[in-house]
Amino acid sequence: MTNPRISPALDEQARAILRGNDRGGYTVPTDGLYPYQWNWDSAFAAWGFATFDLDRAWTELDTLFSAQWDDGMVPHIIFHKPDPGYFPGPDVWGTGKSPETSGISQPPVAATMARLILDMDTQAGRERIAALYPKMLAWHRWWRDYRCGSGVVAITHPWESGRDNCPDWDIGMSNVDGSNVGEYTRRDTGHVDPSMRPGKADYDRYIAMVQFGRECGWDQAEIVKNGPFLMADPGITFILLRAHDDLAAMGRALGHDVSEIEGWAADLRAAVPSIWNPETRGYDARDLKTGRFSGRIGSAAFLAYLAGVESPELDARMTELWDAVRYGFPSADPASAEFDPRRYWRGPSWPVVNALMAIGLKDRGHHAAAERLRRETAELIAEHGFFEYFDPIDGTPCGGDAFTWTAAIWLTWAGAAVDTKGGA
Ligand code: DGY
Numbered sequence: 521m522t523n524p525r526i527s528p529a530l531d532e533q534a535r536a537i538l539r540g541n542d543r544g545g546y547t548v549p550t551d552g553l554y555p556y557q558w559n560w561d562s563a564f565a566a567w568g569f570a571t572f573d574l575d576r577a578w579t580e581l582d583t584l585f586s587a588q589w590d591d592g593m594v595p596h597i598i599f600h601k602p603d604p605g606y607f608p609g610p611d612v613w614g615t616g617k618s619p620e621t622s623g624i625s626q627p628p629v630a631a632t633m634a635r636l637i638l639d640m641d642t643q644a645g646r647e648r649i650a651a652l653y654p655k656m657l658a659w660h661r662w663w664r665d666y667r668c669g670s671g672v673v674a675i676t677h678p679w680e681s682g683r684d685n686c687p688d689w690d691i692g693m694s695n696v697d698g699s700n701v702g703e704y705t706r707r708d709t710g711h712v713d714p715s716m717r718p719g720k721a722d723y724d725r726y727i728a729m730v731q732f733g734r735e736c737g738w739d740q741a742e743i744v745k746n747g748p749f750l751m752a753d754p755g756i757t758f759i760l761l762r763a764h765d766d767l768a769a770m771g772r773a774l775g776h777d778v779s780e781i782e783g784w785a786a787d788l789r790a791a792v793p794s795i796w797n798p799e800t801r802g803y804d805a806r807d808l809k810t811g812r813f814s815g816r817i818g819s820a821a822f823l824a825y826l827a828g829v830e831s832p833e834l835d836a837r838m839t840e841l842w843d844a845v846r847y848g849f850p851s852a853d854p855a856s857a858e859f860d861p862r863r864y865w866r867g868p869s870w871p872v873v874n875a876l877m878a879i880g881l882k883d884r885g886h887h888a889a890a891e892r893l894r895r896e897t898a899e900l901i902a903e904h905g906f907f908e909y910f911d912p913i914d915g916t917p918c919g920g921d922a923f924t925w926t927a928a929i930w931l932t933w934a935g936a937a938v939d940t941k942g943g944a
Contacts, residue, residue, distance in 0.1 A: 523936035523937055523938050524937045524938070525935055525936060525937065526902065526935050526936070527902065527935065530901070530902060530930065530935060531935055533906065533927075534568070534906065534927035534930045534931050534935070535572055535931065537922045537923070537924065537927035538565060538568050538569055538927055538928065540922065541922070541924045543557075543601075545582075546562060546580060546583040546598070546600060547562060547569075547924050549561040549908075549920065549924050549925065550908065550920035550922055551922065552605060552920070553708060553712060553919075553920045554606070554920065555606050556597050556599050556600060556603065556606065557583065557584065557587075557598040557600060558596065558597055558626065559594055559596045559598075559625065559630075560628075560629050560630075560682055561925050562580055563580075563581065563584070563629045563633040564629070564872055564875075564924070564925040565580050565924045565925065565928055566580035566581050566633055566637060567633045567636055567637060567932050568924070568925075568927055568928025568930075568932060570637040570640050570932075571640075571931040571932055574640065574641055574644055574645070577637050578645065578648035581630060581633075581637075581652055582648070582652070583598075584598070584630065585630075585655040586619075587619055587621050588658065588659065589617065591662060591666075591740070592658035592659050592661055592662030592665075593625050593659065593662045593666075593740070594625060594626075594628075594630070594655075594659045594662075595622050595624070596624050596625055596626035596680065597622040598619055598621050599621060605711070606708075607704065607705060607708070608727065612704075612727070612734075613733075615734075615738055623730070623733045623734070624675075624676060624733070625659075625662075626680060627756050628660065628663060628756070628760050629763065629876070630656060630659070630763070631656050631763040631764075631767040631770070632759070632763050632766045632826075634649060634652065634656070634766070635766040635767075635770055638770060642773075649770055649774070650774055653770060653771060653774060653776070657771070657780075657781070660760070660763065660784065661784075663756075663760055664784050666741070666744065667744075668784075668787070668788065668791075669744065670752060670791075670794075670808055671787070671788070671791025671794055672752045672753075672754075672757040672792065672794060673753055673757045673788075674744065674750050674752055674753065675749075675756065676733075676740075676747050676749060676750060677726070677729045677733075677749060678692075678693065678726065678749070679726065680753075680756075681753045681755055681756060681820075682755070683755060683819075683820060683851065683865040684718055684726075684864060684865055685719075685722050685863070685864050685865050685866055686818050686820075686851055686852055686865035686866060687814070687816040687853075687856065687858040687866060688751070688753075688804075688805035688814045688818055689749075689751060689814070690816070690858070691751075691805075691812060691813075691814045692749050692751040692805075692807045692809070692814075693722065693725050695749070695809065696748040697748070698721065698723075698727065700728070701727040704727060706723060711920070712918075715863065716862050716863060716864060716918045716919055717863070717864055717919075718863075728748060729749055732747050732748055733747070750807075750809055751805050751814075752805060752806040753820070754795050754804065754805060754820045754821050754823070755819075755820030755823055757792065757795065757803075757827075758803075758820070758824050758826050758827040758829065759823060759826065759827075759876070760788065761785060761788050761792075761826075761828075762826045762828075762880075764785035764788065765827075765828075768782055768785065789827075792827075792829055794806075797813045797815070797817075799813070799815065800815060800816065801817075801836075802821040802834065802837050803817075803820070803824055803834075804817060804821070805820075816852065816856065817837070817841070817853050817856075818850075818852045818853060819849050819851045819852075821837070822834070822838050822841075822849065822877055822880075823873075823876055824880070825877065825880030825881050825883070825884050825886070826877070826879060826880030826883075827880070828880075828883070828884065835886075838889075840855075841853055841854065841855075845861075845869070845912035845913050846912065846913055846914070847869050847896050847899065847911075847913070848869030848870075848871070848897050848910065848912055849869055849874055849877055849893065849912070850868070850869060850912045851865045851866065851867055851869070851873065851909075852866050852867045854912075861911045861912060861914075862916060864909070864919070867911075867912065868911060868912060869896075869909065869910050869912035870908075870909045871900070871901065871925070871926045871930075872929055874893050874896075874897045874934075875897070875929040875932070875934065877893060878890040878893045878894055878933065879933075894933060894934055897929070897934045898934040898935065900915055901926060901930055901934060901935075904917040905917060906922055906926040906927045907919060907920070907921055907926060
């Protein structure tokens with residue numbers, strides 16, 4: 521049974537955003553601010569397209585995986601066509617790939633999105649997923665080989681987490697020297713209000729990390745061993761755990777032996793307790809160079825539900841953070857000194873994270889919480905439009921407008937009056 525839609529007019533607007541951001545086989549997150557193909561944005565775009573054009577949905581994933589590196593990595597940006605409106609562009613990354621790409625990855629939501637899309641029409645999707653499966657498997661193996669040395673998933677650049685400037689990374693960022701990066705001109709602050717973007721000190725350090733990667737020829741083992749930044753990320757840990765399960769389920773349906781994936785998932789699950797911080801009473805990022813916890817708690821901790829990880833303590837902590845705001849889940853703890861309700865990942869509510877959290881909550885039987893998250897997210901979009909993120913206290917729309925993943929989660933999740941089915 522299909523859930524009743526809140527607003528056919530908003531559905532039409534959301535479809536128009538996806539079509540408008542379509543650059544032919546791939547979708548940009550939003551015009552101007554992000555003019556290329558971004559990894560996890562693209563996976564959400566595919567999910568959104570699947571509500572009205574299944575073929576286009578699969579094509580989005582095909583294009584994403586067409587830029588996969590030989591070692592299995594799927595890069596976080598694919599620079600299909602030059603665009604001077606973005607910094608740092610392909611010349612700064614210098615990965616030498618064709619098409620040109622960045623040199624880091626991004627949250628591996630693709631298998632989870634592919635499974636949601638496949639469930640919409642298994643017949644139509646069978647051949648498409650059969651072709652994508654070995655590529656997804658190689659990417660998951662890459663995470664295992666290059667990023668899971670400590671047990672949980674490590675990131676080598678805050679951009680890899682997708683939650684660029686969240687307080688989780690402050691402790692690791694403080695060890696990065698950004699003083700020698702030279703002159704550069706940011707482009708993001710020309711597209712949106714600079715007070716909603718990461719600050720200059722953060723940017724200097726982001727660029728220093730890119731320069732390190734470039735200087736070592738994007739040798740991933742070297743970046744992990746000697747690079748300026750290495751932190752355990754609860755967000756990707758939970759996303760990958762869920763994605764392993766989704767990939768294994770699709771592999772089984774295709775008749776593959778999935779014991780390798782099951783082994784990765786079991787190892788990752790066994791390592792999850794190592795990021796539980798009793799002091800913050802939550803899953804916490806950890807600086808792997810010093811072993812110290814970040815001491816910050818944010819929305820990533822509650823992606824635990826997505827991976828089937830939960831506890832009464834986590835439920836209580838979720839309520840504490842959530843009840844401190846009005847609209848959706850805050851990306852950083854409203855009770856902390858760092859909380860900044862409009863600055864990118866330091867406080868705002870992100871519709872796309874709300875959607876992932878809600879899938880997890882619903883799967884774990886927390887129906888009321890999942891429905892509350894959907895309702896609050898829908899209110900933000902219906903009131904203000906398809907923005908990138910929102911102030912969780914007063915709902916002010918922030919960042920880019922006509923945003924692909926906000927439109928996608930409206931069509932797949934937030935725009936249906938009652939959330940009774942797995943996010944779709
Ligand atoms: C940006 O440019 O802000 C991106 O988030 C980097 O991936």
